[in-house]
Structures are given as C-alpha cells and as structure tokens.
Amino acid sequence: MLDKVYTSRPVEEKWSASWRAADLFHGEPRSGTKPFVMVIPPPNVTGALHVGHALDNTLQDIFARWQRLLGRPVCWVPGTDHGGIATQSVMEKQLKAEKLTRQMLGREKFLARMQAWTRQCKSTILGQLERLGCALDWRREAFTMDADRADAVHEAFKVLWEKGLVYRGERMVNWCVRCGTALSDIEVEFEERKGHLWHIHYPAADGGRGPVVATTRPETMLGDTAVAVNPKDPRYQDLVGKTLRLPLAGRDIPVVADEYVDSGFGTGALKVTPAHDPNDFEIGQRHKLASVAVISPDGHMTAAAGSAYAGLSREAAREKVVEDLKAAGVLEKVADYPHSVGVCYRCNQPIEPMLSWQWFVRMEELAKPAAVALDSGRFRLYPESWAKPYRDWLSNIRDWCISRQIWWGHRIPVWYCVQCHGERIRTDFHQVAAARGVLSVEAPGSCPVCGGAEFVRDPDVLDTWFSSALWPFSVFRWPGRTAELKFFYPTSLLVTGYEILYLWVARMQMMGLALMGEAPFPECLIHGIVRDKHGKKMSKSLGNVVDPLVMMDKYGTDAFRFSLVIQAHPGKDIPFAESSITGSRNFANKLWNSTRFVLMNLPPAGRKAYRVADLDRARLELCDRWILAEYQATLSLVRQKLDAYDPAAAADALYGFLWDKFCDWYVELAKIRLQGQGAGRMEVRPAGAGGTSATAGGPDQESARAVLVEVLSGTLRMLHPFMPFITEELHGALKPFNGVKAGFIVEAGAPELSGDWSDDEACREMGTVMEVVAALRSLRAQLNVPPGLRIDVVSAGGSADVRELLAKRAGYLTALAHLRDIRHSREGTRPPHSATAVAAGMSFYVPLEGVIDLAQECGRLRKEIAKAEADLSKLAVKMENKDFLARAPQAEVELARRQYDAARGRLDLLGETLRMLS
RNA sequence: GCCCAGUUGGCGCAGGGGUAGCGCGUUCCCUUGACAUGGGAAAGGUCGUAGGUUCAAAUCCUACACUGGGCACCA
Numbered sequence: 001m002l003d004k005v006y007t008s009r010p011v012e013e014k015w016s017a018s019w020r021a022a023d024l025f026h027g028e029p030r031s032g033t034k035p036f037v038m039v040i041p042p043p044n045v046t047g048a049l050h051v052g053h054a055l056d057n058t059l060q061d062i063f064a065r066w067q068r069l070l071g072r073p074v075c076w077v078p079g080t081d082h083g084g085i086a087t088q089s090v091m092e093k094q095l096k097a098e099k100l101t102r103q104m105l106g107r108e109k110f111l112a113r114m115q116a117w118t119r120q121c122k123s124t125i126l127g128q129l130e131r132l133g134c135a136l137d138w139r140r141e142a143f144t145m146d147a148d149r150a151d152a153v154h155e156a157f158k159v160l161w162e163k164g165l166v167y168r169g170e171r172m173v174n175w176c177v178r179c180g181t182a183l184s185d186i187e188v189e190f191e192e193r194k195g196h197l198w199h200i201h202y203p204a205a206d207g208g209r210g211p212v213v214a215t216t217r218p219e220t221m222l223g224d225t226a227v228a229v230n231p232k233d234p235r236y237q238d239l240v241g242k243t244l245r246l247p248l249a250g251r252d253i254p255v256v257a258d259e260y261v262d263s264g265f266g267t268g269a270l271k272v273t274p275a276h277d278p279n280d281f282e283i284g285q286r287h288k289l290a291s292v293a294v295i296s297p298d299g300h301m302t303a304a305a306g307s308a309y310a311g312l313s314r315e316a317a318r319e320k321v322v323e324d325l326k327a328a329g330v331l332e333k334v335a336d337y338p339h340s341v342g343v344c345y346r347c348n349q350p351i352e353p354m355l356s357w358q359w360f361v362r363m364e365e366l367a368k369p370a371a372v373a374l375d376s377g378r379f380r381l382y383p384e385s386w387a388k389p390y391r392d393w394l395s396n397i398r399d400w401c402i403s404r405q406i407w408w409g410h411r412i413p414v415w416y417c418v419q420c421h422g423e424r425i426r427t428d429f430h431q432v433a434a435a436r437g438v439l440s441v442e443a444p445g446s447c448p449v450c451g452g453a454e455f456v457r458d459p460d461v462l463d464t465w466f467s468s469a470l471w472p473f474s475v476f477r478w479p480g481r482t483a484e485l486k487f488f489y490p491t492s493l494l495v496t497g498y499e500i501l502y503l504w505v506a507r508m509q510m511m512g513l514a515l516m517g518e519a520p521f522p523e524c525l526i527h528g529i530v531r532d533k534h535g536k537k538m539s540k541s542l543g544n545v546v547d548p549l550v551m552m553d554k555y556g557t558d559a560f561r562f563s564l565v566i567q568a569h570p571g572k573d574i575p576f577a578e579s580s581i582t583g584s585r586n587f588a589n590k591l592w593n594s595t596r597f598v599l600m601n602l603p604p605a606g607r608k609a610y611r612v613a614d615l616d617r618a619r620l621e622l623c624d625r626w627i628l629a630e631y632q633a634t635l636s637l638v639r640q641k642l643d644a645y646d647p648a649a650a651a652d653a654l655y656g657f658l659w660d661k662f663c664d665w666y667v668e669l670a671k672i673r674l675q676g677q678g679a680g681r682m683e684v685r686p687a688g689a690g691g692t693s694a695t696a697g698g699p700d701q702e703s704a705r706a707v708l709v710e711v712l713s714g715t716l717r718m719l720h721p722f723m724p725f726i727t728e729e730l731h732g733a734l735k736p737f738n739g740v741k742a743g744f745i746v747e748a749g750a751p752e753l754s755g756d757w758s759d760d761e762a763c764r765e766m767g768t769v770m771e772v773v774a775a776l777r778s779l780r781a782q783l784n785v786p787p788g789l790r791i792d793v794v795s796a797g798g799s800a801d802v803r804e805l806l807a808k809r810a811g812y813l814t815a816l817a818h819l820r821d822i823r824h825s826r827e828g829t830r831p832p833h834s835a836t837a838v839a840a841g842m843s844f845y846v847p848l849e850g851v852i853d854l855a856q857e858c859g860r861l862r863k864e865i866a867k868a869e870a871d872l873s874k875l876a877v878k879m880e881n882k883d884f885l886a887r888a889p890q891a892e893v894e895l896a897r898r899q900y901d902a903a904r905g906r907l908d909l910l911g912e913t914l915r916m917l918s
Numbered sequence: 919g920c921c922c923a924g925u926u927g928g929c930g931c932a933g934g935g936g937u938a939g940c941g942c943g944u945u946c947c948c949u950u951g952a953c954a955u956g957g958g959a960a961a962g963g964u965c966g967u968a969g970g971u972u973c974a975a976a977u978c979c980u981a982c983a984c985u986g987g988g989c990a991c992c993a
Contacts, residue, residue, distance in 0.1 A: 005955070190991090197993085215993055228993095265992040272993090279993075340991075385922070389988060392921080396989080498987090533930080535986085559955095566941085567931075571923075573986090575930060579942055586955040597952030652932075652940075667952075675951075774959095780947095781959035787948045818950090818958095874937045883973035884936090892936060892974090899937070 002599065002733070006592035008556030012725045016130055024744060025064075025135040027075030029487030036067035037491040038076045038521075039472050040129075040136065041504070042144060044083030044464075045121040046090050049128045051530040051538065051576060052497060054548040055568060057134050058561045059527060060495045062647050064135045065721035069750040075488055076135060077475045079142035080122050084464030085179050085346050088408040091117060107407050114408050118143075128549065133557055133724040135746070140484075142475045144467040145410065152474035153410045153467050154441055156515055161439055165362045165514075166402070168414075168435050172278045173401055175354035176344040177299030177314075181405040182358050183344060184463060185398055186502050188351050190340040199267065199333035200325055202227055205243040205252050211236065212332050214266030216339055217276075218325065219318040222249055222305040223294035226272040228283055231257035233268050247330045248321065249306060256287045278353050295352060297405075314352070356430040359403035359412060359460070366510040367394040373519045379509060382525045382645045383571040386501065393502050400507075402463045405430070409461025413441045419452030426456055469507035472520035494521040497529055525645045527568055533577035551581060558723035559585035565722055566651040587655060588726050591716070594663050595730040598708045601674040602737055609739025610706040613754055621673075621700065622769075622809060624707045625762035627666040630657060631711045632757040638718055639750075647722070654719050662711060665770070665816075672815050673704040705737075713738040714751030765805055768840045769812050775839035776817035776846075782860060783835055783851060790820035791846055796828035797909070798842030806840075836861070836913045841905050843913065854917060861914045868907040875900040 019025065027035060038060055043053055064076045091114055092102060102110045122143065129136060142149060160166045173182040198218045204210045211227055224246055229236035240257045260283060261270045274284030275293040284291055294305035301309040301317045308324075309317050325331040342351040371394045373379040374387060381387050403412060414437040416425050425432045437458065438444045446453050467474070472494075476485035490512070496505060505524055512520030531537055532544040539545065551560045563584040567574045602610075612628065620628075634657040641650035713734050720727040724746075731738075731745045742748040776793065785791060793813075795806065803824060806813065810822050830836070831847040835857055838844070878884050879900045885893055 002952090004953070006953095190989095213993080217993085260992095262992050267993095270993050277993075279991095339993095389922070392989070501988095535930095555955095569932070572931085577930070577942085580930080582955075583941060586953095589953065589955045593953035593956085595952085600952065649932085656940080663953090664957085668957095671951090777958060778960085784947075787958070788950070871937070878936080878974075881973060885973080887973040888936075896936075903937085 002592065002596040004593075004596075006556070006589050006726065008558065008588070008725065009553070011729045012131070012133070012557050015725050015728045016133070019135075019744070020130070020138065022744065023139070024746065025074070025076065026137050026139050027073050027488075029483045030073060033073050035073040035075055035488060035492075036064070037074075037488045038064060038493050038495065039475055039491055040076065040078050041494075041496045041500070042079040042081035042142075042468070042471065043125050044081050044086050045118045045125065046083055046086050047121065048124055049132075049548055051546045051548055051551075051564070053128075054132060054560065055527065055530050055564045055574065056495060056497060057129060057132055058564055059525065059568065059647060061132070061134045061561075061724070062565065062721040063493060063495070063642075065724060065746055066642055066750075068135065068746045069717065069720065069748070071749060074135070075137050075140070075484075077140045077142060078126060078129060078134070078136035078138060079471075079475060080118075080125055080144070081468055082118065082143065082145040082408065082464060084404060084409050084461070085181060085406055086464075087114070087118075088406050089179065089346060091408070102407060110407055118145075131552060131557065132548070133561065135724070140475065142471075144464070144471070144474075148477050149467055149470070149474045150410060151480075152470045152478050153462065154413055155479040156466075156470055156511065157413060157462075158439060159515060160361060165365060166359060167362065168357060168359050168437075170355065170357050170433065171360070171401070172281045172353050172355050173358050174342065175297060175352045175356075176347065176349060177297065177352050178347045178349040179344060179406070180297065182354075182356065182401055182403065183351070184401045184465075187345045188342045189345045191343050191348075192338055193341045195337050195339050195341070197266065197335045197337035198322065198325075198331065199335075200247065200271075201330040201332050202244045202247065202253075202269075202271070203330070205245045207245075210242075210244045211239060211255070211269035212267045213269045213271040215271055216337060217318070218321045219301070219309075219314060220273040220276045220294065221246070221271055221321065222301070222309060222317075223273045223275050223292040224249075224253055224271045225274060225284065225289045225292055226253050226287065227255050228258040228261050228270045228272050228287075229255060229268060230261040230263040231259065233261075233263040235263075235268060247328055248308075248324055254287075254289075256283070256289070258283050258286065275355060276353055281353075281355065291355065293355070295354075297354060299352065357432065357434060358401050358430070359458075359462075361400040361402055363397040363399055363510075366514050367397045369513040370394055370506065370509045370519075373509060373513065378522060379519050380523050382523065385571060386498065386526050390501060390506065393506065400463075402466050403458075403460040404463055405460055407461065409464060410467055412458040412460050412462060414439055414458045415444050415455040416458070417447035417450060417452045418454040418456060419450050420447060429456075429459055465503055465507055468504055469511040470515070472508055472512055473516055478516070489516065489520070490518050491521045492523070494524045496524070496526065498526045499529060501526060523645075526571070528571065528573035530564070530574045530576050533575055535573070535575045546576060546578075551578070555581045555585040556588060556726070558726045559588050562587065562651060562722055565647050566655065567648065569648045570646055587659065588723065590659055590663060591719070591723075591726060591730060594658070594667060595712060595716075595733060597667060598705075598712055599733060601670075602705060602709070608737075610702075610709040610737050611739055612706055612710045615703055615706055619699070620703055620707075621669075622762055622765055623666055623669040623812070624703060625757075625759045626766040627662065627707060627711060628753065628757045629759040629762055630661050631714065632753050635714065635718060635751055635753070642721075651722050654715065654722070658715055658719075662715065665766075666711075667708070668816060669812055670704045670708055672811055673701050709734060709737045710753075713740065714753075717745055717748055717751045720745050765809075768802060768805060769809055772806065772839045772844070773813060773816045775837040776813070776819070776844060779835055779837040779844075779846060780817070783846075783848065785848070785851070787818065790818055791848065792820050793817075793822040794829075794831055794834070794845040794847070795822065795824045796830070796843045796845065798840065802840050802842060830913075830916065836910075838864070838906050838909045838913075841902065841909075843909050858914060858917055861910055861917070865907065865910045865914065868903065868910055872900070872903040872907050875903050 043049060064074050068074045174188045175182055195216050197214050197216060199212050199214050201212050202210045213227060227244055239255045242255050243252045246253050272280045272283050274281045274289055274291040276295060292304050294302055295314060296302045299314050301312045303310045343349060344351060374391055381390060416434050416437040418425060421432055421434050443455055472491050473489050476482055476488055478485055508520050559581055563581040634653055637653045638650045716727045716731045728745050740748045813819060813822055830845050833849045833852045834845040834847040835852050836843055836845055878896050
C-alpha cells in the first residue's frame with residue numbers, strides 16, 4: 001500500500017535510473033515514419049542551470065513525451081554550448097582568485113584549463129537535466145566545440161567564404177574594454193543612465209570667440225579633429241571653414257558643415273571624435289578628417305591624449321579633463337542629462353566604439369530567405385506576436401561582427417603571410433590592413449601571392465553564436481551526409497526564450513536556409529523569462545536567484561515543473577514565488593492519494609483489467625456518465641491546447657479536472673458504491689423517495705471500479721508529460737488493473753475513450769444534484785450544524801423532472817450533504833422549527849429543533865433574498881430590454897429567459913418562506 | 919522618437935461580446951476509513967480613465983494615463 005504522503009526523491013531516482021537503463025529516449029532513423037525532433041538550446045558551460053533552463057527544458061520535455069505518447073519516433077538532442085566570452089569570464093575570475101591572468105598562463109595552458117572546467121560543468125548540467133526528468137536522447141549528446149562541431153564550423157566558414165559572405169574589414173566596432181573584445185551590435189544593450197551634458201567653449205585659433213559644443217563624454221575631446229555644424233544653421237554660417245584651437249590639447253581643428261548635425265540639439269555645434277564615435281567616424285570619412293585614438297583597447301588614455309592624461313582610465317581622464325577645462329575657463333555649463341548608454345550584455349560595462357579590423361558576415365543576402373520563410377508560413381513563431389519584431393529585425397539587418405579577441409572558441413581558420421603584411425601583423429594585428437588571408441585549418445605551406453612560408457594564424461575566435469547557429473544540423477554531424485541528418489533534419493520544433501530570438505533563432509534560420517537549403521525548424525515556441533515574485537529579473541547581484549535543485553529537493557521535481565508550466569502562459573513572463581510550488585506539490589499529493597484510494601478499493605491484483613469499453617453503457621450510473629463525459633472533454637481540450645503550444649492551459653485543465661471533478665465529486669460518490677455494503681456510516685438509507693442504484697455490491701461496484709481505474713489511468717498518462725515521475729510510479733501501480741501492457745507509461749499511448757461519451761443530460765442532471773448539495777451544505781454551515789450530525793431534509797415543490805431526479809439520486813444527496821434522511825412532501829408542508837434552502841426550483845426544509853431561532857432564520861433569509869434580488873435585477877435589465885428581445889439571437893433570449901425564470905422562482909420561494917415565518 | 923504587450927478581488931494570474939474565473943492569502947467549521955500537502959462554507963472585484971460601436975462591452979474600436987519590453991537614437 002502507498003504511504004499517506006508522496007515522497008518524491010526515491011521515486012525520481014528509481015525512474016531516472018530505469019529510463020536510462022532502458023535507453024528509453026533514444027531515437028534511431030527508421031523509414032516510413034515522420035519523427036518529432038528537437039534540439040536543446042544548449043546551456044553555456046558557465047556553471048549550473050537556473051530556473052530559466054528548468055522552464056525551457058520542462059516545456060520541451062512536455063512536447064517530447066507527448067509526441068512519444070502519440071506514438072511518434074522522438075529525438076530530442078541534448079548538449080551544451082562553450083559559451084565564448086561568458087565562459088572565459090568565469091575562468092578569468094577563477095584565475096584572478098589565484099592571482100593569475102590568462103596571459104600569464106599562455107594560450108595553451110589556459111585552454112587546457114578551460115577544457116577541464118568544461119568537462120566538469122557539462123556533467124553538472126547534464127545531470128541536472130536528467131534530474132529534471134528530461135527525455136533526452138543521451139547517446140546524441142553534443143558540445144558546440146567538440147570535434148564534430150568544429151568540422152561544421154570550418155565547413156560553414158568555408159562555404160560562406162566561398163560565397164563571399166564573410167569578409168574582413170576595418171569598421172567602428174562595439175568594444176568592451178573589460179572583456180577585451182569586439183561585440184556584435186545585438187550584444188550591446190542600452191541602459192538609461194544619469195549623466196551630464198558639458199558645454200565647452202572652443203575658441204577660434206586667432207584667440208577670438210568660437211562655438212560652444214555640448215558633450216556627454218568630455219574625455220574624448222582630446223581626440224577631436226573638427227567641430228561640425230549644420231550647413232543651414234544661420235548662427236554658424238560664418239564659422240564654417242574657420243579654424244579653432246582645441247582646448248587642453250592646443251591643436252588646431254577645422255569647423256566643417258555636415259547635414260548630420262541637428263541644430264536643435266544642445267548648442268548646434270558638435271565636437272567630432274572620429275576615433276571614438278560611430279557617427280563622428282562617418283563625419284570624419286566625409287570630410288577626410290584625421291582620426292586620433294585617445295583611448296586604448298584596455299580603456300586607458302593613450303599617448304596621443306597628451307602626457308597629462310596618458311595612462312589614466314577613461315573615468316579618471318573624464319574627471320581630470322573637466323577640472324582642467326574649468327581651470328582654463330572654457331567650461332561654460334554643466335547640465336544633468338539622463339541618456340542611454342550602450343553596455344556589454346555580459347559584463348554591463350559601457351561600450352567603447354573602436355576602429356579596428358574584424359571579421360563580418362554579410363547579412364542582407366542571408367536574411368532574405370529567412371524573411372521569405374516567415375512570410376510564406378514555412379516558419380512560424382508562437383505566439384504570433386513575435387513575428388513582427390522578428391520580421392523587422394531581418395529587414396533592418398546589419399553585418400554581423402563574428403571575430404572575438406578572446407581565446408575560448410573556434411579559432412578563425414585563416415592565416416596571414418608575414419612577408420605580405422609585414423612584421424607588424426604579429427604585434428598589432430587588429431590595426432593592420434589585412435582584408436584576406438589564406439583559408440586553412442592547418443598552417444599553409446606557402447603564400448599564393450609571394451611564395452613566403454611564414455604565416456601567423458588569425459588570433460581571434462568566432463562569436464559563440466556562430467557555432468550555435470549551426471546547431472540544428474551540426475548535432476547530426478553535418479557536413480557529413482549522415483543517416484541521422486537525413487532523417488532528423490529539419491527538426492520539428494524549437495523552444496526557447498525571447499531574449500535570444502535574434503541572437504540565436506534568427507541566425508539558425510538563416511544558416512539552415514543558407515547551408516542546408518531548408519529552414520532548421522518550421523515552428524518555434526517563444527516563452528517568457530522566469531522572474532522573481534515581484535517581477536524583477538533574477539540576478540546574482542540582486543540575490544533573488546532561485547536554485548532549481550533546491551526547489552526539486554524541497555518540493556519534488558514534478559511539483560517544481562508543474563508550477564513553472566502552469567504559469568507559462570504564451571508570451572508572458574513568469575513571476576516565480578516559492579508559494580506557487582506548494583500548490584503543485586499539494587496537487588502531486590492529491591494524485592498520489594486518489595490513486596491510493598482507488599487501489600484500496602480494488603480486489604487483489606491481477607484478476608482482470610478494468611476497462612470502460614467493457615461496460616454496458618445503458619447500466620451506468622449518472623455520476624459515471626457524467627465523469628466520463630467530463631473526462632473525454634478534458635482529454636480533447638488538453639490535446640487542443642498542446643497542439644496550440646499552450647501547455648499552461650493544458651496543465652490547468654488537467655488540474656481542474658482531477659481535483660475539482662474527479663476527486664471532489666466522482667470519488668466521493670464512488671465511495672457509496674465501493675464501501676456502502678456494510679460499511680457503517682457510509683451506509684445509504686433508502687429514503688422515503690425510494691431506493692437508489694447507489695447501493696453497493698455486484699455489477700455496480702465493478703462499474704465504479706472500471707471508471708475509476710480508466711479515468712485515473714488516463715489522467716495520469718495525460719499528466720505524464722508534465723509530471724513524469726509521479727505519473728510513472730502511479731500508473732505503474734495501476735497496471736495490474738488497467739490492462740496496459742507497455743513497460744513504461746510513455747509507451748502506453750495517449751489516453752482515449754473510444755466512441756462519443758459526451759452526455760448533456762448527465763451533465764445537466766449532475767449540475768442539479770451539485771446545486772442542491774451546495775445549497776444544503778451552505779445551509780448547514782450557516783446554521784453551524786456540526787459536520788458529524790446527519791440531518792433530515794424535507795423537500796417541497798419543484799418540477800416533476802427535478803423531483804424524480806432527486807428521488808432517484810437521494811443517495812448522492814445523503815452522502816454528499818451528510819443527511820440522515822431526505823423525503824419529499826407532496827403537500828409542501830414545512831416542518832416546525834426548520835430552516836429553508838432554495839435550490840433547483842424547490843425548497844428544502846431542515847427541521848432542527850433547538851437550533852433554529854425564528855428571528856435568526858428570518859435574518860438569514862433576508863440576506864439570501866437580498867442576494868437573489870441582486871441576481872435577478874441583473875437578469876431583469878436584459879429581459880426588460882425590448883431591443884434585446886427583438887434583436888438578440890433566439891437561443892440567447894431563451895437562455896436569458898430560463899435564467900430569469902430560475903432567479904425569479906428562487907426569489908419567490910425565499911420570499912414566501914419568509915412571509916410564512918413572520 | 920517608433921512599435922508591441924500589459925493594466926481584472928489583498929498578492930500572482932486566466933478569460934476575451936451574453937449575470938466575473940483560478941491559485942495563494944483571509945474568516946468560520948471539521949482530524950469523517952484516499953489525502954490536514956485534506957474537506958466544507960464564506961468574505962472580497964463598478965475588469966486603468968474617457969469616449970465610441972452594439973440589443974448587449976471586462977471582452978471590439980479610438981484616444982489618454984501608467985507599467986514592462988523591443989527597435990532606433992542627438993553629441
């Protein structure tokens with residue numbers, strides 16, 4: 001027998017081990033079937049998984065397991081990402097703790113440490129995914145930087161190279177001085193920060209008055225090579241072409257006219273620093289201005305900034321420049337000025353625009369097919385609201401900077417002839433004009449241009465997203481023409497968060513189309529991010545990070561998963577509070593105990609399989625017909641919601657069905673039949689209105705068992721994708737009774753009731769029973785009748801239908817409202833000292849001598865009347881509206897009339913009762 | 919600046935033309951033979967504001983406000 005409370009850990013360990021031992025989730029190519037394929041968004045090997053991963057992978061697991069239940073071959077590929085800058089930063093932090101730098105170790109030793117770290121991290125992550133229950137194809141584990149993936153990267157680079165889609169060029173790139181590397185445009189985030197607008201007077205070279213420029217970055221003035229004004233600005237007409245004397249530096253710089261300048265902003269005069277601002281760079285190009293780099297790649301001032309500033313950090317230089325300007329009497333004004341600052345998405349440090357030689361991918365040509373795929377419906381995003389931003393991004397695409405000045409990554413397979421480029425290529429790589437080298441993974445033999453034999457390899461590595469972009473086919477060992485690539489590509493669905501829609505999803509689409517000729521996945525489910533309970537983003541610095549392992553230990557994996565999923569409404573972020581897991585844990589326990597109940601009421605195992613299909617439908621009880629109708633409706637709703645990629649709604653439907661319908665009503669009614677025979681307090685007293693089919697024993701008991709077993713087994717199977725462990729355990733426990741042969745639940749097939757079990761009549765009749773039960777329970781509570789006390793009830797009035805129904809189902813009322821006896825009074829006589837409940841168009845008198853105080857009962861009735869009146873008046877508005885009666889659809893009018901009549905009837909009955917009492 | 923989403927009981931969220939739903943919390947009663955991680959009863963909302971469409975608006979439309987996000991950016 002099961003324990004009273006579900007203990008998750010041993011169950012999870014048992015099934016994880018069994019699934020793995022059975023190699024249950026491995027998928028092999030086999031002809032004639034269309035597989036369901038997903039590739040995991042590979043987590044970075046930066047540490048352990050967070051709740052966001054837990055959500056992402058739970059969602060994928062739901063679809064993987066659901067498709068398995070549907071009988072499709074499934075392949076869900078696990079793996080990890082080397083994570084470029086992010087992972088290198090983690091290692092550099094570790095080194096720092098040992099008072100080391102990567103330069104001190106040297107490239108080779110550093111990479112060896114990275115490999116060791118990666119091995120350790122991978123096993124942590126994969127272990128966590130298994131702990132989470134993920135039905136991953138473990139034999140296909142891949143890593144974005146292993147040998148197979150390196151082949152894919154080299155091939156992709158080569159193909160793009162041959163098509164002229166990768167190129168090296170000197171551009172103004174986003175430089176992170178902390179990470180020491182260039183970044184792509186989408187790796188720059190903009191943050192609103194408080195700053196100042198400094199107004200500086202630039203005197204004319206002859207000593208006369210010059211323009212005042214406004215800047216947010218005074219330290220860059222040391223690198224100014226011009227001042228620009230709008231050619232149409234009347235204030236500055238005379239100034240164009242004049243020469244100014246740059247304060248502090250003492251250099252002479254020209255005033256140029258450029259359309260770019262907005263005369264409405266600041267003073268209308270713009271200082272131009274071509275080396276440190278992308279717009280100034282463009283102005284510099286147009287006017288052939290010199291470019292003076294005053295900030296070095298490590299964020300300190302260069303010699304060109306002047307001896308007073310060289311070596312200072314950007315921040316310190318700013319302070320000193322401001323001070324010096326003040327001292328020189330040219331600082332005219334300082335205003336507070338909040339503005340957005342571009343920062344590194346990894347380390348949050350302000351980006352420094354820098355001019356350097358980098359590798360780029362030409363994107364326009366790649367983006368077009370991706371846009372066509374979207375427009376033609378060959379690629380769909382869920383929810384659809386992401387389509388427009390995705391489309392806009394593709395249309396406004398800019399070239400992708402793919403070279404990174406770090407060590408951890410796929411090294412760019414290009415070599416440069418030292419003889420052609422000069423010795424400087426060794427020391428000043430990013431400043432040397434080298435548009436093209438020799439494409440090769442190994443050192444080339446001789447230079448095709450000069451025959452020289454000395455080469456330096458490009459020191460840079462590729463953006464980590466370059467290898468990620470190939471993931472849907474690199475995991476199947478492209479460029480090899482493998483059987484699995486043929487069978488599993490394109491994949492079926494990609495599930496990920498919106499924060500990497502452009503970084504990853506779009507790039508996979510583009511690379512898949514370019515290199516495979518087909519979109520890597522036709523559908524993509526975009527989910528929100530998991531936030532803390534206040535809606536704030538989780539971050540280590542805020543200290544609001546939730547550790548999935550802790551949650552799984554504390555509440556069980558199934559509960560943790562379920563709480564995430566039930567809140568994962570399409571397109572919405574999830575505010576995650578621990579209290580929401582307790583609800584799911586309680587639900588798991590409810591499942592546990594409802595199964596426990598069913599098992600307790602079955603004969604010794606193995607006798608026979610209980611199946612609804614074997615039952616004589618005509619002889620089923622009302623509650624059987626009702627729960628089967630509800631069950632079937634739930635199954636179809638859940639299927640529909642899963643098809644629509646709305647697992648939250650599916651989870652909610654299952655939760656409500658199991659708890660509110662199956663447990664609260666069906667199980668309670670089944671008790672009458674299962675335990676009624678000689679079961680003391682459960683005994684049903686055939687009331688005045690006659691016997692009931694709900695008495696225990698024989699075929700009826702067997703019907704109840706069959707319905708319990710089938711509905712519960714099916715619900716467990718339907719819940720399995722959401723809560724894999726507990727459902728495996730419980731479904732297993734029911735196996736001797738439910739006729740399922742399959743070894744594991746996932747092989748048992750999706751639950752289904754053959755035939756149409758919808759039953760409006762049963763639902764209507766159960767609705768009436770429930771209404772009466774609720775009214776009687778409410779009355780008991782209002783009168784403080786002790787729950788243990790069985791009361792007598794006399795009913796009066798009502799339609800013949802309802803009277804007959806209640807007479808037939810008196811056993812239901814007796815059990816659920818805890819009655820001793822219920823009988824109908826043909827004359828409608830109200831017993832003395834009784835309270836009255838009104839429901840289903842009739843009165844229910846509860847005689848309670850000594851309990852009922854006349855005045856109190858009148859007060860209670862008045863309250864009920866007030867509620868009934870409010871209810872009625874809402875409906876009356878409708879019925880009194882002639883336009884409604886004339887114009888609304890007839891079915892609507894009829895419905896409203898029925899509702900009105902019912903409310904009217906209820907109010908009348910209550911009023912009548914009150915009159916009789918007073 | 920442009921675009922998108924949201925604004926529903928104390929909190930977190932569903933719903934999306936026809937008398938407002940869920941979970942948590944709150945109040946009262948109950949250790950009854952599945953489950954106190956439970957059962958029963960109850961309180962609590964003019965669905966952001968102002969207009970409009972409609973027989974009927976929380977739901978559709980238009981403005982506005984606030985919140986969040988994306989994109990662009992003027993120093």
